[in-house]
Amino acid sequence: MSPASTEPRPLLDALRAGTPLPAFPEADVAQARKLADDVGSASASAVEALPEPLAGAVLEAAVLAGQVALPEALSASPVKPLAKAAKKALYRLRSRGVTPPEAPKEAPPAPAPETLPTLVTVVSSAGQYGLLLTRVVRGGVELLQVVASDEQGVLELTRTEQSRGDIRRILKHGLKNGFGMEVSREEGARLLAEAVALNLRTRTPFPPDLEAALRHHGVQPQEPEPLPAPEPDDVRRALEGDQLHATPEIAEWVPPDAEVRGLMEQVQALASSPLALSGPQRKEQVRQRVLDAARAFFTPEVRQRYARRLWRMAAFFDATARALQADIARGEARRLFHGLDEPFSLFAEALFAKVLVLAAAGAQAQAEQGAPAPEAPPAAPTGERRSPGGLILP
Structure with missing residues (x-):
């Protein structure tokens, strides 16, 4: 085989003409011929597995067919000679006005749902405590104020709509003055669920609007978990x-x-x-x-x-x-x-x-x-x- 026959274009012509290429293993020649005939679906890994001259011939087929995907993929190949040949192929394609398609822009991440603090007050001498839950509604915030007892369950409930600024001021005031502490929304919902279970167990009537509030906050009655076992200390x-x-x-x-x-x-x-x-x-x-x-x-x-x-x-x-x-x-x-x-x-x-x-x-x-x-x-x-x-x- 003459030196010229190892150049990409003559080698591609030989592959397409079915000319024997005894300098390369028959399996590689058959694979290169297959890839050159359908270069649009050729994968970078399949081309990298070929001897360098045959890989260059497949790249030449991609240039002649105006296919950008394969040279684009091989331009980052760890096989340095192949990566260099792929970059040259991309340059030739761009010179002919063929450019890689722009990668689709990723959709911006969805904004995280707004979370406002949930507050639970300290327990009183009679076992009563307050719970403040919030829910975003129609551009404002619904504030759910609950007074519950650890003997009867939910005793009082008030639903009001407030601005975000008012909500933050109310909650900040409660925390600053030691009325209670901030808890996660999930913890607040759990406390409400346990209080409602106590209403059912003691047959304490639900305050007005409690059932609607439970639906809006996705709360179902829940019995509390037992406390952990005592420790030696x-x-x-x-x-x-x-x-x-x-x-x-x-x-x-x-x-x-x-x-x-x-x-x-x-x-x-x-x-x-x-x-x-x-x-x-x-x-x-x-x-x-x-x-x-x-x-x-x-x-x-x-x-x-x-x-x-x-x-x-x-x-x-x-x-x-x-x-x-x-x-x-x-x-x-x-x-x-x-x-x-x-x-x-x-x-x-x-x-x-x-x-x-x-x-x-x-x-x-x-x-x-x-x-x-x-x-x-x-x-x-x-x-x-x-x-x-x-x-x-x-």
Whole structure:
């Protein structure tokens, strides 16, 4: 074979004419002939597998046919001589006015759906909490304000349309003033689903608009998951649980009115007892009354209720950079939920002990004002409260 016969054009002519090419393996010649005859469907990998002269002949067929795809693909080939030949082929095609088609422009990514904060308030002494969910509607935002109870479920619901700016101001005000914490939309929906399940379980009537709100937010009633099992270090936390009552949020927690009255009656009966008790003996008797009242109150059902309150408060303590309080609250919550009695929860005991502290403080204040002391501390207010930003607080 003459040197000229290894040039792309003569070699292509030989392939098309069926001329024998003994310098190359028969299988490669047959493959090159096939690719040259249908160069529009030839793949870059198939051409790269050919001996260099035969690959050049197939590239020549692409140039003569005005096919840009194959030279374009081979211009980035790791086979350097072939990549160089492909670039020359592209130059020849461009000189003839044949240019590679423009790659289709990728559609711009769809904008992410707008998300606004979801806020859940702290739990009150009566187990009530507020929940604020948002939903974009007709260029504005629907604000769903829910007041729920961990004993009855959803108690109140208000739906209003607000501007985005107003929504952000309301939520920012709630976070800044410690009314609650921001949670994900999914977490807010879960809390609403669990509250609605409690409505059904306790047969508490749905407030107006609740069913429509559930549809709009895609919420179905859902029973809460059990709390995790206790950890070995939770025993130590149980001996620190009284510290939680020093936080501004849990400092407001007191037992229900009936339990407060019962404890005060027992302590007053002890004070009027004819028994001659020393100061330390009387103090020990009072502590025993407190402990008995706490043990009687914290039935398995009440234990689980307070465990969930503490679990939620632990998340709030985390959100407000109070890791120690969060740690204690979770340890107490796990032990209460799973019924561990010994050592008895100092959190539970302190819940009743502070009733006497509040009563003593109230009596002293009344004495200083010259008025008769009340028999029991005033109950925490239970009416609706609103923050200056319009946030309904439990």
